[in-house]
Amino acid sequence: MDASFLSTIFGDALPIAPEIVMIVGALLIPGLFMLTKNGKIAAILSEVFIVVALAIAALVLADENIQGTFMNIFRLDQFSALMMILFLIVAFLVVLISPESPETTKHKGEYYSLLMIAVTGMMFVASSANLMSIFVGVETVSISSYALAAMKKNDPRAAEAGVKYLIIGGLSSALTLYGISMLYGITGTIQLDEIAAVLSTMDTYNWPFLVSMIAMIAGYGFKISAVPFHMWAPDVYEGAATPVSTFLATGSKKMGFAVLFKIFFTLFAIAPVFATTEMQYVFATIAAVTMTVGNIVAISQQNIKRMLAYSSIAQAGYILIALAVMTPYAMTGGLFHMFTHVFMKGGAFIIVASLIAAGIGENISDYKGLAKRSPFAAAAMLIFLFSLAGIPPLAGFTSKFVLFSSAIFVDGEVVYQWVWLALIAILNSAISLYYYARVVKAMYVDAGDSEEKIKLKKTHIVAIVICVVGVILLGVYPGPILDLCSSAAQSLFGLL
Amino acid sequence: MIPIELVLGFAALLFCTGLYGMMTTNKALVALMCVELMLNSANINFIAFAAYNVFADATIGNIFVLMSIAIAAAEVAVGLALILNVYKIKGTSSTDDLTTMRW
Numbered sequence: 346m347d348a349s350f351l352s353t354i355f356g357d358a359l360p361i362a363p364e365i366v367m368i369v370g371a372l373l374i375p376g377l378f379m380l381t382k383n384g385k386i387a388a389i390l391s392e393v394f395i396v397v398a399l400a401i402a403a404l405v406l407a408d409e410n411i412q413g414t415f416m417n418i419f420r421l422d423q424f425s426a427l428m429m430i431l432f433l434i435v436a437f438l439v440v441l442i443s444p445e446s447p448e449t450t451k452h453k454g455e456y457y458s459l460l461m462i463a464v465t466g467m468m469f470v471a472s473s474a475n476l477m478s479i480f481v482g483v484e485t486v487s488i489s490s491y492a493l494a495a496m497k498k499n500d501p502r503a504a505e506a507g508v509k510y511l512i513i514g515g516l517s518s519a520l521t522l523y524g525i526s527m528l529y530g531i532t533g534t535i536q537l538d539e540i541a542a543v544l545s546t547m548d549t550y551n552w553p554f555l556v557s558m559i560a561m562i563a564g565y566g567f568k569i570s571a572v573p574f575h576m577w578a579p580d581v582y583e584g585a586a587t588p589v590s591t592f593l594a595t596g597s598k599k600m601g602f603a604v605l606f607k608i609f610f611t612l613f614a615i616a617p618v619f620a621t622t623e624m625q626y627v628f629a630t631i632a633a634v635t636m637t638v639g640n641i642v643a644i645s646q647q648n649i650k651r652m653l654a655y656s657s658i659a660q661a662g663y664i665l666i667a668l669a670v671m672t673p674y675a676m677t678g679g680l681f682h683m684f685t686h687v688f689m690k691g692g693a694f695i696i697v698a699s700l701i702a703a704g705i706g707e708n709i710s711d712y713k714g715l716a717k718r719s720p721f722a723a724a725a726m727l728i729f730l731f732s733l734a735g736i737p738p739l740a741g742f743t744s745k746f747v748l749f750s751s752a753i754f755v756d757g758e759v760v761y762q763w764v765w766l767a768l769i770a771i772l773n774s775a776i777s778l779y780y781y782a783r784v785v786k787a788m789y790v791d792a793g794d795s796e797e798k799i800k801l802k803k804t805h806i807v808a809i810v811i812c813v814v815g816v817i818l819l820g821v822y823p824g825p826i827l828d829l830c831s832s833a834a835q836s837l838f839g840l841l
Numbered sequence: 842m843i844p845i846e847l848v849l850g851f852a853a854l855l856f857c858t859g860l861y862g863m864m865t866t867n868k869a870l871v872a873l874m875c876v877e878l879m880l881n882s883a884n885i886n887f888i889a890f891a892a893y894n895v896f897a898d899a900t901i902g903n904i905f906v907l908m909s910i911a912i913a914a915a916e917v918a919v920g921l922a923l924i925l926n927v928y929k930i931k932g933t934s935s936t937d938d939l940t941t942m943r944w
Binding site: 499501510512530 | 856859860869872876879882884887889890897904912916920922924926927930936
């Protein structure tokens with residue numbers, strides 16, 4: 346399809362066209378909601394804007410001729426277009442389940458507007474080419490998600506989650522800003538490729554470099570909730586309204602990974618510098634600790650949202666393998682796992698949201714006998730949980746396979762450097778099956794107190810079906826998306 | 842001129858003060874102020890590196906400070922609203938009492 350009409354419409358601003366669409370939507374919706382007082386219209390309108398932005402991002406992904414840079418700040422390439430599509434899919438699902446979820450606030454206009462601003466920030470981050478736009482984008486996401494997390498009127502848990510998220514998020518942004526300032530001090534620039542060029546001329550450590558790396562890894566570690574910077578995540582995911590938890594677990598965390606991929610691959614992987622090996626071991630250690638702690642703590646959880654939060658921490662550990670191995674193939678696996686994670690974790694959270702809307706509690710014991718009360722929800726939950734555990738032929742298995750094999754095979758040959766990491770990851774997958782199976786046992790084996798049928802809301806069913814199709818399709822037919830992830834990884838590595 | 846090490850040391854001290862305050866306080870409002878201290882210490886770093894003109898491109902440091910001041914202001918606005926919200930609902934903004942959810 347000819348996509349040149351986009352350049353006619355947007356001109357030089359084409360690289361930020363999807364963001365422009367989203368910002369226009371985010372500014373229109375509160376005003377429209379004030380006039381009509383109709384939450385449904387606000388939701389439908391945001392879906393329209395999200396779909397338009399999604400279409401633009403997809404067209405750009407398909408046509409390399411219209412990719413380019415905007416004022417040297419934003420670069421729209423395969424990687425950023427793919428990440429934008431991921432964020433917009435998340436936004437689509439979240440907006441789809443929000444109107445019929447009783448947990449969201451009655452201030453619908455502000456809610457959808459904040460959601461769209463947060464997604465816009467993520468998209469800006471995905472296409473940033475310098476540290477300033479990355480910092481501003483991350484803060485846009487953070488500040489709007491603090492408000493989103495607390496937007497559940499008169500709920501003490503949501504209020505508490507909001508304050509915890511705010512304080513931890515503030516610490517994280519202060520740390521990253523300090524790290525960026527040090528990096529600016531030693532290199533004299535904030536443009537990522539120029540920083541990489543300066544670093545490649547250095548041959549030894551100096552303390553500002555160490556301080557800046559520690560501060561940036563810690564700061565962005567909070568965003569992806571890597572251990573030991575994970576303590577906020579379970580509290581916030583549990584306290585916030587479930588659609589918002591879906592958004593944070595699938596979208597916000599991917600934004601953190603987009604930042605880490607951008608910064609650390611540009612700085613260390615494209616041309617190996619003096620600190621590359623050390624960086625790899627730092628990330629490998631964080632990955633191993635993160636997946637182990639996430640999986641072990643998840644075992645003892647009684648609240649399903651909290652359990653999913655800890656499982657989400659463990660999944661972050663798996664994706665961190667890509668940063669430890671630092672090859673284009675590992676990066677492909679990381680991107681692919683991010684996509685499958687959106688569908689399986691998003692799907693699980695959406696089922697929790699739809700069951701809360703139908704009057705079922707958040708505890709795993711409330712799910713007893715669910716298979717009789719709602720066979721559809723139970724079967725879908727089974728698919729998502731088994732996919733998270735990595736059981737073939739579901740998407741989680743395929744993406745974990747690519748990710749873990751990238752730690753063993755480099756350029757088609759077995760390399761023993763990261764085999765231990767792959768082993769830890771595989772052992773962790775086995776541990777995780779235990780707590781996922783606990784939920785499945787509650788749903789299928791245990792007898793519940795009530796046999797009464799549950800009626801799910803229509804939009805929730807649509808969202809669940811989308812996620813189920815995504816999980817199965819990505820599992821049995823991963824070819825096209827793997828190609829896209831591979832070309833995105835290569836564009837980030839500058840191989841394209 | 843004052844050596845740049847002193848300015849950077851001052852910024853580092855400010856950062857550590859903020860970090861220490863944040864770790865030890867039990868008041869959400871004070872924690873927010875400590876975050877501001879830490880952000881400002883990073884701003885001082887930027888200004889120092891730009892003013893001492895170690896490298897050619899000095900303006901970008903000043904612009905970054907303006908951006909981060911704007912962001913800090915936005916963060917405080919949202920943060921105060923959230924702390925007010927928790928005070929209205931729970932009657933306290935002390936982090937010692939924000940312990941409904943643990944582990």
